[in-house]
Amino acid sequence: MKLNKNANTNILIVGLGLLGGSYAMALKKKGYHVEAITRSQSTIDYALEHHLIDAGSIQVDAEMIQRAELIVFALYPHVFMNWIKENQHLFKPSTVLTDVTGVKGSVVYEIQEMLREDVEFIAAHPMAGKEVYGVENSDDRIFAGANYIVVPTDKNTPEAIALCEELGRELGFRSVSCLSPEKHDEMIAYLSQLTHCIAVTLMCCHDNEHLVKYTGDSFRDLTRIAKINDAMWSELFMMNKDQLLAQMDLFMEKFQELRNDLVNDNLDDMRAMMRLSTERRKLFDK
């Protein structure tokens, strides 16, 4: 299949939180027919009222699932895996499934292993978000400057990979790329999970409610993501434990290097690290 908004490609979103809602908003604006299954009726009501979806259900609605050509799962990892286990008999043959899960190695293989032969799961990770939750905060502008990573395995067909890449572009992501589940998890441990560990740690160092009067933008920047959904992130950390531990250790080793330079008045090496970081960070300027 290919995405075709003129032919009314029917997209079902399962889990209408911030990300699911933002997917719905972007796809609906592009002209797709978007339906949603989610837990609470107030979420459905909000999404209908704000024209994020064409139809919604709080039940695992067999007819709705049968109508879908593409299903996007925007659920917590373990909820996603259970959902597939319990409901995969309802998929129409040839349905393509994708997701937004933040870890891949411990999810993708297990799902592809248990999945019916006549449907295909192609994993993806939209690197976009906000520090707020819920469908009410849906905002398709979060995709504009962001990266979208398609995470195929040997089991995936070129067609499904192309479809998933096309979905990333239709959503409005700035960059769409491909990584293996292993490489993805290493990158995410470094770029996302480690940074969340650092932000949380920073906020836990001092109990001083006056800090806000003394802080500059640097501390603000480094702790923006310290407002964190503890249920979701602890689950993501545990599912990527080995990779995250490796990245934490690498970080601590380099941090210790810098500390030693300071202890030993080793200005040359300290400044060399600063120049390296400056050089590398320039590549990130949007």
Added chain:
Amino acid sequence: MKLNKNANTNILIVGLGLLGGSYAMALKKKGYHVEAITRSQSTIDYALEHHLIDAGSIQVDAEMIQRAELIVFALYPHVFMNWIKENQHLFKPSTVLTDVTGVKGSVVYEIQEMLREDVEFIAAHPMAGKEVYGVENSDDRIFAGANYIVVPTDKNTPEAIALCEELGRELGFRSVSCLSPEKHDEMIAYLSQLTHCIAVTLMCCHDNEHLVKYTGDSFRDLTRIAKINDAMWSELFMMNKDQLLAQMDLFMEKFQELRNDLVNDNLDDMRAMMRLSTERRKLFDK
């Protein structure tokens, strides 16, 4: 003395970089008479052309110094201390001196110790900046959401402290507060220097020029300040070495706690840290 724009209070800025230039811009707009001494003629030319100053000199101009009622030093710490040593005989009696230096304990006492009895130095730290340098990047809007810390010692008069606080308000800072040099340096080691160490370390962990395709906003946020002036920051680190080492160790200890929770599948404690960080970070929302 008091700041009085109607009576044309004459303010001299020594060192016209990003901060000195932004001070000039803000004060000139408020109606003060602003002059500057800085190293390069092109800086003076730029500042005159863009109406940041009323007059400027690349010499240590005795007449200009005699005209000033308030002098703001926006120099590297060691340059600032040398400048005072060599040129303090030129001050008019009762001149008030202030600065923008990012460390205080190793600067303030030494300057107050060597300073003539008939002038007064009241230290201040404007917690504002950008990752760019030079008078061309001057921008008085950087003060609007930022904090200004006055750092008095026992030697300072209530009048000079009040004047310095008034300067912070006139510059447009959101919050003006007072800290002792010791408390200031501890706060700055934690809020500013530690965060710069973390950002630099993060960029030094991996040599992968494709990172930019996979990153989300969190890594961007945590490394914005990794573009760093290595000469200035290594000097600031060295001048606040003990405080910075203490904060680095505190950070590593807490980081290690989080790591241990992950190793031991201790979800309860991990989530407790996340909830604490979330709670504390909420105080920082502007």
